[in-house]
Structures are given as C-alpha cells and as structure tokens.
Amino acid sequence: MNFAVSYSGGKDSALALHRMIGLGHTPVALLTTVNMAQKRSWFHGIEAGLLHAVAGSLGLPLIVCACAPDGYARAFEHGLAQARQMGAQACVFGDIDIAEHRQWNQARCAAAGLECALPLWNQEREALVREVIGAGFKAMIKTVQSGVLDASFLGQDLSLALLDKMKAAWVDVCGENGEYHTFVHDGPAMQRPVAFEKGEVIDFGTHLTLNIFAGRGGHEQG
Numbered sequence: 001m002n003f004a005v006s007y008s009g010g011k012d013s014a015l016a017l018h019r020m021i022g023l024g025h026t027p028v029a030l031l032t033t034v035n036m037a038q039k040r041s042w043f044h045g046i047e048a049g050l051l052h053a054v055a056g057s058l059g060l061p062l063i064v065c066a067c068a069p070d071g072y073a074r075a076f077e078h079g080l081a082q083a084r085q086m087g088a089q090a091c092v093f094g095d096i097d098i099a100e101h102r103q104w105n106q107a108r109c110a111a112a113g114l115e116c117a118l119p120l121w122n123q124e125r126e127a128l129v130r131e132v133i134g135a136g137f138k139a140m141i142k143t144v145q146s147g148v149l150d151a152s153f154l155g156q157d158l159s160l161a162l163l164d165k166m167k168a169a170w171v172d173v174c175g176e177n178g179e180y181h182t183f184v185h186d187g188p189a190m191q192r193p194v195a196f197e198k199g200e201v202i203d204f205g206t207h208l209t210l211n212i213f214a215g216r217g218g219h220e221q222g
Helices: 011-022 048-058 069-085 099-112 125-134 160-168
Strands: 002-006 026-035 062-067 090-092 115-117 138-145 180-186 196-203 207-214
Touching: 002 011, 002 069, 011 026, 011 090, 011 125, 011 180, 026 048, 026 069, 048 062, 048 180, 048 207, 062 069, 069 099, 090 099, 099 115, 125 160
Parallel strands: 002 026, 002 090, 026 062, 090 115
Antiparallel strands: 138 180, 138 207, 196 207
16 A cells, blocks of 8 residues: 655654555655744654655655644645645554544545554554664654653653653653654664754743754764
C-alpha cells in the first residue's frame, strides 16, 4: 500500500513511518501543517528549513499545509488530496490512544477518500517510547510543558536514563498529553543525520521551547 504520513517531526510520527515501512508499505510523501504566521510546524514549532531537511534525509517529498488556526482542517484535507494525486491510498498517523485525535484523523481521511492508518494505536505508551530509543532514533526534546518538566530536559535526546528521570517526576514518559515534544534528527529511515543548530530557550508561559534552526554539515551544533 502506498501511503502519506502526517509527519510532525517528532518521535511518534517517525515510529509510525518506520513501522509501516517494516510492514512492506511504501511512503510517497510527508504531510506537515505549518503555522502560516510563524512559518513553523504547528505544536512542535519546527522551522520550515528543518522540515525540508528532514524530508530530504528521508528521501520523500514534503507537502506543506500552511494555515491559520481556523483553516487547519481545510488545509490538511487539501494536503491529503495532493497526497492522493501522488498515489497515496492511506494517510498514516502516530496517534496512540486519544479518541478525539483518531476521530479527527478519520474524518479528514474520509473527506479526501483515503484510508486512515494508525499503526501505534492502543499500544502501551512506555513500550512505544522504548521502541523509539531501541530502534536507534535520535529524538531531541524540543518543548516541555511548564510546571511539568523543567528547562534542563531541553536539547537532550531521549534515552533510558532520561525516561527514568521523567518517571521519578511522575511524568508520562511518552508525552502523549503534551508533556513534551521531540525533534527526530536521525534514525533508521534517514539517509543522513539532519544538521541543526540550537538557539535560545523561549518561554511561552504554558511551555518552554528550544529554538532550533537548519545548520550545516551532518551533525547538530551545541
């Protein structure tokens, strides 16, 4: 089956893509929603240059769905229509167990005439994040929810030791409820590491985010 993947740049969408490839399915495109005003991906806040670098490393075209909040669903459906024209029969999502997210995904796919595939659905959260680490993904924590995790977690790649720190703080290690977001800069499906540079930490009140931007060469800069 040919598929597009709703790709946030984070660990769950990367794992969903990896799983589908392992099952013998063929990716045809990444689909990412971008805040029209900020020119960064919604929720994860990844700048456009990095999104294109990730797509290049994966060897896949990137469908950018640029939109304001009130046009989010419409822009996503337009992106799905483009994916269908490129041969996609389904769209893959990295959602795990939040019913409202699944319903939204299914509605968008139905409108575009595509199958909705959720290869991680209803699987144990901690087991999934351990699979991400064990498979060799480099998933850097980019954003943390204020009052849940502190700034010391920003800029660190997920590791078993880091999971232990989260558990000690009584935090869901998968971050499915928005406790943290990641940026995957290397992994099994990537042809090369994605070069990026780290900037300042920005306090948005509800969350802290590490500003990162496209860099040069094959490795991230401190």
